[in-house]
Amino acid sequence: MERSGTVDKAVRALEALRSSGGVASLAELAERLRMPKATLHRLLASLAAHALVEQDGEGRYRLGVGLIRLGLGAQAIDAVARVARPELERATAAFGETFFLVAARGGRLVVLDKVEGTGLLRAAPTVGAEVPVDVTASGRLYLAHAPELVGAAAAGRAAPRAVREARRRGYDINEAEWIDGLTVIAAPVLAHGALHGCIACAAAAPSLRGERLDAAVRHTRDAAGRVARSLEGGTRR
Template identity: 45%
Template sequence: MECFKTMDAVASIDKAIDVLFYLHGSSSDCGVTSIARGLEIPKSSVHRLLAALVRGGLVDRTQTGQYRPGVGLLALGLGVLDREPVVEAGHRVLEEFAQRWGETLFLVAARGGDLRVLDKVEGQGFLRAAPRIGSSVPVHATAVGKLYLAFSDESVAVAMENGREAFTRATLTESMALHREIQEIRDLGVAWNREEWISGLFVVAAPIHGPGQMRAAVAMALPASRLPELGEELLATEIRLAAQQISERVSGVRRGSTAMEKHNDD
């Protein structure tokens, strides 16, 4: 009997998680019927799950009886970020470069086999690009994804063998073309997304290294219309500089410092 109770509890947790992700992915508030239909769960079960999530502050119920993600999720999310050394080390750098260039900067890292946005700082330009913090990004169609294919042993490399969706006409879906670009990335130390995921969006990214491995990637997203003004060489230089500064912070080493200086600082 205890075994069945445990199985029921696990199933309920799984469904509650599905509800949270459904609300997160929705562009507007949701009703019980739409959630039940979207997840193929009985309405009575959705009612019960939502009631528990509302009590926990993870879901908010509006005056019209609709549901949306609750502020409790924000608290949980911030708790996760507080434990991310890359975010702690890199946020100030993102702010500096976003202010300097007026464009959006991202920190992305491999988590659970996916590439997840860990932090994001928007500039003053018109671009307010997706993805949001916590969202996943495709591997083959993004600059950070190609960096991971070039420099990391993380499991995201399975994208080389799995089906690759063509998000735009520019998306690289052929293995040979992707392999050639990955080799170029290894030579140059930076990666580009030239409207391969979202039309009109250019992204340049560089790897953030910690002791012995690639820890994350920093990326700058900008509208394609700004590329002729700035030029790829300048953007590549700037993103390398941002990655270097974050890498030094992650490793606890100042530029030009020696091991003895680091010891003395301690």
């Protein structure tokens, strides 16, 4: 499929703004992207016309509210995200920790939705963040049930024994393999014989030990099961 170089540059500019903390000057972005200022200025002007970027009082650029509109629109039409949202809220209210929906989209594993718990997390993935496949609980569950959705390269990097174990027990645990100090439990959403995503619970590692860890596994698997039953009850993906 033929790609547009202009669109690629615009997306790179948006990603650079995101990774810089959401705000940067034209000069800072041009240096980071190794792009002429004049070219970048025209791109940013076009993005600003659609509210995808904005300028503050000092002329620095930041991500615009138009991205929120587009993101929420995409989330609203995603059947799995729509069905999972109330279950994420229910699990978070019951257990107090943060719950996510992680799913494969466009060959990548991404966080589609998230409900924040009351526990303090020093670091946690945000909605839209890409999730590495080979070192996460959700990634290993995808490799166990639907490796074709996340690519052969990821399968080659993951430990086969860990993938088999995740499939056997019906959930997986990631203890600081991706983000230091963070423990994540994930369970697959299996409906109509296919994997539609994973429900994940994330918490600071010290807070998930013993019975608390067992409870996190139970809440995560219960939520994934409820989402799967809703999907099988007639909701189309």
